[in-house]
Amino acid sequence: AQSVTQLDSHVSVSEGTPVLLRCNYSSSYSPSLFWYVQHPNKGLQLLLKYTSAATLVKGINGFEAEFKKSETSFHLTKPSAHMSDAAEYFCVVSGISGNTPLVFGKGTRLSVIA
């Protein structure tokens, strides 16, 4: 079965410094991978997705992620953190078929310190 592991439950960075949120996946096929963001008391917003095209994927708000098959990783990065980036981030893997749902990681809470 497919799964994702978010390696850090909480990451804290200073404003203006780089962000790295780590995600490893497990899948017996070529998956699609996503990052979603959830701001406090809000719904989930799609940041970016990888669907077997370019391995470096650019998303909204300056975020990007790189798919590395050899490392089974899909880490999320941003060169310079902004206060508004403080939120919960979820790494997500697709199901094996159309009838199997997305599987969410447990989330990483990003704090940004002024």
Add this chain to the structure above:
Amino acid sequence: DTAVSQTPKYLVTQMGNDKSIKCEQNLGHDTMYWYKQDSKKFLKIMFSYNNKELIINETVPNRFSPKSPDKAHLNLHINSLELGDSAVYFCASSQVAGANYGYTFGSGTRLTVV
């Protein structure tokens, strides 16, 4: 124009009551989902409907009953509410029953059972 809208946003009710949460999407998507997010932010699939047909029914107490009157609506009815049902419930939709497209989420319904 909200793409996926859920009502109500907040729901506080007593144990033993029956309540419903409504979800509507105006994206023309074929597939809709219900996810439950627990107090630790973990998201778990509950149900999925494709064109009004149930395609995913995870291990959920049969007190939970989804209903899809048409492909734009997926409602969730909960009977005999228990304290453990307190959570945030998210509705989502996708273009087809293929997770490669990613999901569009509603803003959530925070259910508190007292």
